[in-house]
Amino acid sequence: MPYNMKEIIANKKPHFTEGHRMCAGCGAPVVSRMVMRALKEEDSAVVALATGCMEVSTFIYPYTSWTDSFIHTAFECAASTLSGVEAAYKSLKKQGKLPQDNHTKFIAFGGDGGTYDIGLQALSGAMERGHDLTYVCYDNGAYMNTGIQRSSATPKYADTTTTPAGKVIPGKMQNRKDLAAIMANHHLPYVAQTIAMGDFKDLYEKAEKAIYTEGPTFLNTLAPCPRGWGYDTSELMNINKLAVQTLYWPLYEVVDGVYHITYKPAKKLPIEEFLRPQKRFKHLFLPGNEWMIKDFQEEVDRRWQELLDLEEITNKKNV
Amino acid sequence: MSIRERLSGNEAAATAMKQINPDVVAAFPITPSTEIPQYFSTFVANGTVDTEFVAVESEHSAMSACIGAEAAGSRAMTATSANGLSYMWEMIYIASSLRLPIVMSLVNRAVSGPLNIHNDHSDAMGVRDSGWIMLFSENNQEAYDNLLMAHRIAEHKDVLLPLMVCQDGFITSHSIENIMLEEDSEVKQFVGKYTPEHYLLNKNEPIAIGPLDLQGFLFEHKAQQAEAMRKAKDVILEVSKDFEKWTGRSYSLFEEYKLEDCEIAIVCMNSTAGTTKFVVDNLRSQGIKAGLLKLRVFRPFPAEEIAKALSNVKAVAVLDKADSLNGVGGALFQDVAAGMYVHNTQVPLVNYVYGIGGRDTRADEIESVYKDLQEIVKTGNIGNPYRYLGLRTKK
Numbered sequence A: 001m002p003y004n005m006k007e008i009i010a011n012k013k014p015h016f017t018e019g020h021r022m023c024a025g026c027g028a029p030v031v032s033r034m035v036m037r038a039l040k041e042e043d044s045a046v047v048a049l050a051t052g053c054m055e056v057s058t059f060i061y062p063y064t065s066w067t068d069s070f071i072h073t074a075f076e077c078a079a080s081t082l083s084g085v086e087a088a089y090k091s092l093k094k095q096g097k098l099p100q101d102n103h104t105k106f107i108a109f110g111g112d113g114g115t116y117d118i119g120l121q122a123l124s125g126a127m128e129r130g131h132d133l134t135y136v137c138y139d140n141g142a143y144m145n146t147g148i149q150r151s152s153a154t155p156k157y158a159d160t161t162t163t164p165a166g167k168v169i170p171g172k173m174q175n176r177k178d179l180a181a182i183m184a185n186h187h188l189p190y191v192a193q194t195i196a197m198g199d200f201k202d203l204y205e206k207a208e209k210a211i212y213t214e215g216p217t218f219l220n221t222l223a224p225c226p227r228g229w230g231y232d233t234s235e236l237m238n239i240n241k242l243a244v245q246t247l248y249w250p251l252y253e254v255v256d257g258v259y260h261i262t263y264k265p266a267k268k269l270p271i272e273e274f275l276r277p278q279k280r281f282k283h284l285f286l287p288g289n290e291w292m293i294k295d296f297q298e299e300v301d302r303r304w305q306e307l308l309d310l311e312e313i314t315n316k317k318n319v
Numbered sequence B: 001m002s003i004r005e006r007l008s009g010n011e012a013a014a015t016a017m018k019q020i021n022p023d024v025v026a027a028f029p030i031t032p033s034t035e036i037p038q039y040f041s042t043f044v045a046n047g048t049v050d051t052e053f054v055a056v057e058s059e060h061s062a063m064s065a066c067i068g069a070e071a072a073g074s075r076a077m078t079a080t081s082a083n084g085l086s087y088m089w090e091m092i093y094i095a096s097s098l099r100l101p102i103v104m105s106l107v108n109r110a111v112s113g114p115l116n117i118h119n120d121h122s123d124a125m126g127v128r129d130s131g132w133i134m135l136f137s138e139n140n141q142e143a144y145d146n147l148l149m150a151h152r153i154a155e156h157k158d159v160l161l162p163l164m165v166c167q168d169g170f171i172t173s174h175s176i177e178n179i180m181l182e183e184d185s186e187v188k189q190f191v192g193k194y195t196p197e198h199y200l201l202n203k204n205e206p207i208a209i210g211p212l213d214l215q216g217f218l219f220e221h222k223a224q225q226a227e228a229m230r231k232a233k234d235v236i237l238e239v240s241k242d243f244e245k246w247t248g249r250s251y252s253l254f255e256e257y258k259l260e261d262c263e264i265a266i267v268c269m270n271s272t273a274g275t276t277k278f279v280v281d282n283l284r285s286q287g288i289k290a291g292l293l294k295l296r297v298f299r300p301f302p303a304e305e306i307a308k309a310l311s312n313v314k315a316v317a318v319l320d321k322a323d324s325l326n327g328v329g330g331a332l333f334q335d336v337a338a339g340m341y342v343h344n345t346q347v348p349l350v351n352y353v354y355g356i357g358g359r360d361t362r363a364d365e366i367e368s369v370y371k372d373l374q375e376i377v378k379t380g381n382i383g384n385p386y387r388y389l390g391l392r393t394k395k
Helices: A005-011 A028-037 A053-058 A078-094 A112-117 A120-129 A179-184 A201-212 A226-230 A233-245 A279-285 A290-317 B009-020 B035-045 B059-072 B082-097 B140-154 B184-191 B218-247 B272-285 B303-309 B331-342 B363-379
Strands: A044-049 A069-072 A104-111 A134-139 A190-195 A217-222 A252-255 A258-261 B003-007 B024-027 B052-055 B076-080 B103-108 B133-136 B163-168 B177-181 B254-257 B264-268 B290-295 B297-299 B315-320 B349-354 B386-389
Touching: A005 A201, A028 A053, A028 A104, A028 A134, A028 A201, A028 A217, A044 A053, A044 A078, A053 A104, A069 A078, A069 B059, A078 A104, A078 A120, A078 A134, A078 B024, A078 B052, A078 B059, A104 A112, A112 A120, A112 A134, A112 A179, A120 A134, A120 A179, A120 B059, A134 A201, A179 A190, A179 A217, A179 A252, A190 A201, A190 A233, A201 A217, A201 A252, A226 A233, A226 A279, A252 A290, A258 A290, A279 A290, B003 B009, B009 B035, B009 B076, B009 B103, B009 B140, B009 B163, B009 B184, B024 B035, B024 B059, B035 B052, B052 B059, B059 B076, B059 B082, B076 B082, B082 B218, B103 B140, B133 B140, B133 B218, B140 B163, B140 B177, B140 B184, B140 B218, B184 B218, B218 B297, B254 B272, B254 B303, B264 B272, B264 B331, B264 B363, B272 B290, B272 B363, B290 B303, B303 B331, B315 B331, B315 B363, B331 B349, B349 B363, B363 B386
Parallel strands: A044 A069, A044 A104, A104 A134, A134 A217, A190 A217, B024 B052, B024 B076, B076 B103, B103 B163, B133 B163, B264 B290, B264 B315, B315 B349, B349 B386
Antiparallel strands: A190 A252, A252 A258, B003 B177, B133 B297, B254 B290
């Protein structure tokens, strides 16, 4: 169905209001607002948040930015907390204790700390149990809320406060975890990797699919952090675009096990384009460190090829 | 009409849960409470209950899911023991701070380490300041009865706090004893419907739960929790009175067993009270004025009532089934001592740490405590108040 993104942004309820305290140039609120807009007008949601930047900036007692019901408990358990809410909904609905016209959707947001790391077990459990909920990870690639410590989502060589680029060790020495792949291997009905880019169509459409696919669904979204990554706040949308065009952050979805790459750049940009505007990679551009960029590029290429292969294999199977 | 049955403590707890028919149960197995979610899953699988059973991947998620479910507007229950409770610890505090009347069956077991699966109270003592109401049960009957009363207490508008019903792992959880059960329909009527004032799934009034609560507000919120805990005492007594009217079984904050005219008293909780009653009866037949104060309500702690009940006693021994590793004695001992001091009951008081890791506590050992108390009364000499009972020592 053709629709106009501008009209959607202008007219649909955001469910997430202005006045929150997220930083200027942060990628996360853009994600949450757009994901929430994907709710149908007649539906409401219960939103669960993991402790993190978004939680401490959007619900500071007695004010909240969330217009739907909202729950935050702790760092590692947005998924398990929301699974309890969803179980209650199912139970009350089944027993006729809730009005039949109550159509509630369940959406969790967590940063990479609360999702890739400390919350991975609770997330895996909730997904395996098959709760009808959508988990959205806003991946800013480090523990930004506590002051830029490395996470398993932090890219290799990034300078963080627990992997400082020093004289002997040049930043984080490990590659990042591939969480979307881990989620896809839970054999969920819908998993997607997306980003707030251009007219937000990719993010909006994937959010809509995730929310309205029955069962557990997962969205991995890149959410740059101006403080942690070291870019000018006005550069957010450019950084997002470069992440996609260099294939650092490929956009794809996995529907019932079938991979669809949703954006294939006509001309892939070299990874330097993504790395250069970020202070966390500054040391990669010092003379003698060219090997790091080369290594980074090889990892990006390897993962892209893997994705192309998965797309080919899974689509062939389903012909 | 009550129904005579024979059940283990775990069966009694599961039966109570079946009759309560909660909307959600989220649990993870751990010895010795594993049977509770097992039995309960059977009820779910056979359609005996309306409950959504959430078979979580850990106790942390069990309590998280209970919090989500209770906040959503449903009744949520769980069961655990020892390390399971330790793993929940973070969420235990969050459950009470969010004022969610979740009910838990805690089958007491030693917390690691080293690993031990048998009974002591170190799990319960680890959460004694978490804002949960804590009821202790001597046997399967009390575990059952306490669970039937739990929701009425926890969900009372003056309280709104989570509640755990404790019983001794293996000693009562796995021992089959006689029990009086109540009719399903009567339980349903007594427990009543859950009608929360604010809940997540109320479309007409969206709410936000679990804020960042800073210097301007947290203090007041914690004080409100403390106030609710203080008020819980009267609610417990009120519900217990209603329960007695219904079943004829009488409950208070604690049980006074031959305490009225007694000279030497033991204070303890859970199954050891049964052994102690046997010893008290034996000593009484010899003309020794022994008595027992069996604590049922550990949180809120009835300090004033305990001090009053012990005010005419000549010496008291508090038995702690968990050591506090603080250099001065067990948690129950310290609470009793503080309560008596504050309420002007000055009686010689000693502490025995006993039964750690499931070490059997025999009647002759309990009797030795009374003998020690007789000696204290005679000589006026307390000696070391921080003692062990049943500990092997080099002779």
